[in-house]
Amino acid sequence: MKNRKKTSRFVYRLRVICLTGFICTITAWGFPVQSQETTSEESTTPAAITTEDIEIPVDELELLVKPLTKQELEVEAQAWLLLLKEKVTEISNAEIAIKRKNREAQQAQEAVEALEEAQKKLEQANEAEDNNTESSQKVEEAQEALEEAQEAVEEAVKAEEQIQQDEQLQEAVDSALEEQGDEDKKLLINQGEETVGVEEAQEATENIEEAAASLENIEAGGDDADTEKELEAVSKKLEEAAESTSEVKTQxxxxxxELQEQRVAIVDRFNAVLEELQEKGGEVEAYDLYIKSVSGIDIDVTDTEGLWVRVVGWIQSEEGGLRWLVKIATFVGIVTASVIVAPILRMLTNRSLALVGGISDIFRLFIVRVVWQGTIVLGVFLALTAIEVNLGPVLALIGGASFILAFALQSNLGNLASGLMIMLYKPFDVGDEVKLGDIWGFVDSIGLANTKVRGFSGQISTLPNNSVWGSVITNNTAGETRAVSFSLKVGYNEDIPKIQELLLDVIRSHPLVLKTPAPSGMVWELADYYVNVLAKGWTKNSDYWTAYSDLMNQIKARLEQEGIAVPTPKQRIQVEEGFNGKTTQLLTETPEPVTASNK
Structure with missing residues (x-):
């Protein structure tokens, strides 16, 4: 029995040992495999090449990223994003340190003012020694001022401790202190004082702490004279601390x-990579939003000293004021050039269209105006790109607004299109005598939206171009000459050839009637009770209405002279008796009088 138990224990231990060995073997094999896989994965991940030199010129960077694939450009974009993030983090830490240094200096200044108030109250208490009540009151007021001073000093100490405890903020302060000895930066902040080193900054902190300890001793009580001396010493230490803090803050x-200038340089190169990535189908919206969110400049207008330093530094910065000076100069130069070139192009276009011929004056002036104004607008758009204005959103906004306006102003756009058709095909021009539907007169003006016609009585009729183009257009002055014609209705008993020759003789004798083409006449119509005789001559357009009026008077006088009768209306009354009574019937025969028509 015992042997069996020993055997079973041995077998169990053997199994445990084998299982443990198997697990260890598998684990040992697994680690190298995993390590090799990790190494393989890391080796297959391409490294960014454009960030090796972060000061590479933008034009060279654009050429460098040109042959890269979309995947490679995504790696480059991530690398530039990390660089930008690091720079923005440095700026944020420095800004936080500035705010805390401002608060520290402000608290120290408040403590100085409170100490001066306490010192003043103590002096008043010494002067009022005879009056115990007044003296006690002044002492209490001095004590309150001391408490306020101590609170302010404690706040200043607290602000300094926060900076020291935050490694990133302390790193920003240390960087400022290390660079404070540079003469160029000293000129930048326009200070002639001695620079403050790390030791003096630490001394400023110690001054604040000593001032806090001194205030505690003063509150513990003591001789008034000693108290006043201690107050003066504490006040001096606080003033030195405030001055040192202000200098550190300025640096x-x-x-x-400088960090913002470096950020601008990184953003320029980052944008060059993103533009190439976008052209090759990459998504850059998230990158653009990040750049937009971190590219702003926050300015504390209450910090007048710091504001002036920022302004001077920005003006002298190559990526700030100098850069924008070049951009603004480029903007002004492009706009000025477009304004100068536009009139030249307008003149050349006008002369070219005038030489072509067959184009209406209105259409020619319209094209000239479009070329002139379009050149200026194009120049302004090109100038906007010089100051880094993205035209994509602007053009998209214009396109969206155009779609909305086109949908809402369909009839107006129809008038504009009809106006262009009128200008292009030139059915009439300004000054022509036209009939547009029921309107008869002279064309006063032609616009893109409407056409104005001046009637014979001087009235102005404004017609939408859509209705003008859609109606029958009759231009009476389309050519250089115009026929003045007369239609005379005479009776069948008259000598028709004689009347026809009479009309032609009157027309030929008028000085405004042209010899070529010669006047002509014909029998136009044989009606029931009259014969319609037609005669016409040709005049210049400008002489038409004068000749027409004169010939009407001369024809009437000649007819009367020759004794030619014109058919007059005849009335015949016939009375008939019907089965239901008498009915009166009036029959009227009315031959038309002499008329004239223009053709």
């Missing part, structure tokens, strides 16, 4: 200005 502002 922090200078550093922020």
């Amino acid at each position: 922090l502002v200078v550093n922020v200005t």
